[in-house]
Amino acid sequence: MADFEERLLEKASEAESILQKYLPAEEGYQEQVIEAMNYSVLAGGKRIRPVLMMETFRAFGGSDLAVLEPFMAAMEMIHNYSLVHDDLPAMDNDEYRRGRKTTHVVYGAGMATLAGDGLLNYAYETALKSFVLQAELTSYDGDISDRRVKALEILAKKAGIYGMVGGQCADICAENKPSVTENELIFIHENKTAALLEGSMMIGALLAGASVREVEDVEQAARKIGVAFQIQDDILDVIGDESQLGKPVGSDEKNGKTTYVTLKGLETAKQDVERLSDEAVNILRNAKKSEEFLIPLVLWMISRQK
Numbered sequence: 011m012a013d014f015e016e017r018l019l020e021k022a023s024e025a026e027s028i029l030q031k032y033l034p035a036e037e038g039y040q041e042q043v044i045e046a047m048n049y050s051v052l053a054g055g056k057r058i059r060p061v062l063m064m065e066t067f068r069a070f071g072g073s074d075l076a077v078l079e080p081f082m083a084a085m086e087m088i089h090n091y092s093l094v095h096d097d098l099p100a101m102d103n104d105e106y107r108r109g110r111k112t113t114h115v116v117y118g119a120g121m122a123t124l125a126g127d128g129l130l131n132y133a134y135e136t137a138l139k140s141f142v143l144q145a146e147l148t149s150y151d152g153d154i155s156d157r158r159v160k161a162l163e164i165l166a167k168k169a170g171i172y173g174m175v176g177g178q179c180a181d182i183c184a185e186n187k188p189s190v191t192e193n194e195l196i197f198i199h200e201n202k203t204a205a206l207l208e209g210s211m212m213i214g215a216l217l218a219g220a221s222v223r224e225v226e227d228v229e230q231a232a233r234k235i236g237v238a239f240q241i242q243d244d245i246l247d248v249i250g251d252e253s254q255l256g257k258p259v260g261s262d263e264k265n266g267k268t269t270y271v272t273l274k275g276l277e278t279a280k281q282d283v284e285r286l287s288d289e290a291v292n293i294l295r296n297a298k299k300s301e302e303f304l305i306p307l308v309l310w311m312i313s314r315q316k
């Protein structure tokens with residue numbers, strides 16, 4: 011495990027360097043919004059989504075990261091925009107994330123809203139850079155440009171109303187309901203949380219040359235991983251360690267929120283995390299190189315303590 015964690019740190023720092031390469035320069039009359047964007051992105055996240063993308067790419071035999079890099083950076087920008095907006099006073103009104111003041115606390119709600127907007131838009135500006143790379147000419151066969159178009163479509167869809175935004179909508183609506191069903195909760199988890207993980211892994215597989223069937227399988231696996239990841243998040247909100255998490259625990263209970271844990275109990279929640287992760291790992295075993303890092307990564311994500 012120590013060896014795995016060391017390798018994970020290396021992978022996260024590889025993703026971090028790629029991300030930094032694509033962040034906008036803090037200059038011009040728009041300097042403040044860019045500063046707020048970079049403040050939120052450079053707050054020390056785990057970089058799970060770009061690492062998952064890179065490792066799914068490698069599991070399917072991809073090696074040259076050049077075409078993937080803009081997508082890795084774009085996905086992390088989208089993830090960070092969602093956190094900035096989720097923390098806003100009009101949403102969760104959170105003061106701390108990743109052990110630091112949230113973006114709206116530092117820059118004000120208006121600038122933080124803009125920073126989220128800026129990150130979302132800049133994500134697509136960044137992903138489009140994949141189309142002007144030279145590397146494609148040597149590393150991919152003829153249909154790479156079709157694959158990048160499909161990758162862009164996946165990025166857009168998984169972030170939007172049929173993905174994360176849709177899940178967040180259902181989550182906000184659920185807060186105003188007297189009770190939430192298991193189906194609604196699963197919809198929320200599959201969209202609010204799993205959609206970006208699905209997108210990350212599907213884009214990795216797709217740009218490595220995976221078949222349509224393989225990309226569909228990866229989507230199924232990632233959905234299970236995402237739901238398990240969110241259930242683990244709910245579990246950590248009950249039994250987690252604040253200093254490891256970088257945010258207060260007990261917020262779901264304080265906000266009277268229905269979570270997988272309140273609906274099914276702690277023990278069933280833990281068992282379901284295990285079942286979903288087994289099912290996901292069984293699917294991923296079909297990718298030739300998945301044992302090298304992808305499967306250990308998925309197992310780590312789901313059993314994470316922070």
Ligand code: GRG
Binds near residue numbers: 057
């Ligand atoms: C505002 C459209 C919109 C969506 C918000 C991401 C999100 C949806 C809400 C954040 C709250 C939450 C618990 C989301 C579930 C996904 C999740 C566990 C996010 C945290 O991801 P990590 O652990 O974060 O990868 P780091 O800080 O490591 O990047």
